[in-house]
Amino acid sequence: MERMTAPAPASRRVLLAAPRGYCAGVDRAVIAVEKALEQYGAPVYVRHEIVHNKYVVQTLQKKGAIFVEKTEEVPPGNIVMFSAHGVAPVVHEEAARGRLATIDATCPLVTKVHKEAIRYANEDFDILLIGHEGHEEVIGTSGEAPDHITIVDGPDDVAKVEVRDESKVVWLSQTTLSVDETMETVDALKQKFPLLVSPPSDDICYATSNRQAAVKAMGAEADLVVVVGSKNSSNSIRLVEVALDAGARAAHLVDFASEIDEAWLEGVTTVGLTSGASVPEVLVEEVLEWLAQRGFADVEIVKTAEESIVFSLPKELRRDLRTEAAELVAGGAEE
Numbered sequence: 001m002e003r004m005t006a007p008a009p010a011s012r013r014v015l016l017a018a019p020r021g022y023c024a025g026v027d028r029a030v031i032a033v034e035k036a037l038e039q040y041g042a043p044v045y046v047r048h049e050i051v052h053n054k055y056v057v058q059t060l061q062k063k064g065a066i067f068v069e070k071t072e073e074v075p076p077g078n079i080v081m082f083s084a085h086g087v088a089p090v091v092h093e094e095a096a097r098g099r100l101a102t103i104d105a106t107c108p109l110v111t112k113v114h115k116e117a118i119r120y121a122n123e124d125f126d127i128l129l130i131g132h133e134g135h136e137e138v139i140g141t142s143g144e145a146p147d148h149i150t151i152v153d154g155p156d157d158v159a160k161v162e163v164r165d166e167s168k169v170v171w172l173s174q175t176t177l178s179v180d181e182t183m184e185t186v187d188a189l190k191q192k193f194p195l196l197v198s199p200p201s202d203d204i205c206y207a208t209s210n211r212q213a214a215v216k217a218m219g220a221e222a223d224l225v226v227v228v229g230s231k232n233s234s235n236s237i238r239l240v241e242v243a244l245d246a247g248a249r250a251a252h253l254v255d256f257a258s259e260i261d262e263a264w265l266e267g268v269t270t271v272g273l274t275s276g277a278s279v280p281e282v283l284v285e286e287v288l289e290w291l292a293q294r295g296f297a298d299v300e301i302v303k304t305a306e307e308s309i310v311f312s313l314p315k316e317l318r319r320d321l322r323t324e325a326a327e328l329v330a331g332g333a334e335e
């Protein structure tokens, strides 16, 4: 763990987690909506919030994105983009029936879990999908093989899990869970099904794990941890839980600096600050400014990992952008 300490020590300080904020999947999805708006003009319909962040959604709405919950809400002949959380195959079918052009902004790390589900279902495994019932990503992954998948929503769910053949069971997971709680669930499942197969690689994504590790590293020292993120953001909610488990006296989730309650600062000398994977840095900067105005001007970065992952844009957009570039080049050559 690397620490960059501000020069003047002070009794009041902020521990700023790194990494925090945007992950590669969110960055790609948000840029995809912006590029689609530039490329095709408004409106661009997006099924479900492109990422679970109020500020991002409001900003894209102002630029001309229209967010819908159901595919049928999109008028025929329009473009619909699927969010970073992924969709079930039935949603692609709905779009085809509604004569919609689609852009799939599903995070490649979610797509990886979909492919695992398809593969194990084809091999006739029972798949125990650890995740939160009703979460968009879990709905999408389950939809790949509904007859083979059972959702396990934490260790307390294990007792009621039943399978057809105990020698053919595999567990997969949602990408944005608590690493520790998921391992607890897996241990409980292994107790019940000793032959349980594990996925070939981690389903909890690098961004979720890294953000939790950074919060763990500073949680014990923090009197208060502020997590910037929306209430429907799974990975942001997990950061609050991880901070408390790591020893923080209090932890709160806020969308904006204006939601911080001054009373939370009573008796506090060290504030931990982080943000979920769908949160733009501008919102963290606003919280830093809010804290500085209240005497928390010294900021110490608690860095536990470097991140350099970048995903290319959805293939439908890349294709159209290439075509447009080719037309521009051809047009330029004719002039």
Ligand code: SF4
Binding pocket: 023, 024, 025, 026, 084, 107, 108, 109, 110, 175, 176, 205, 206, 207, 208, 235, 277
């Ligand atoms: S949190 Fe992980 S799985 Fe979700 S969009 Fe980001 S990188 Fe992808």
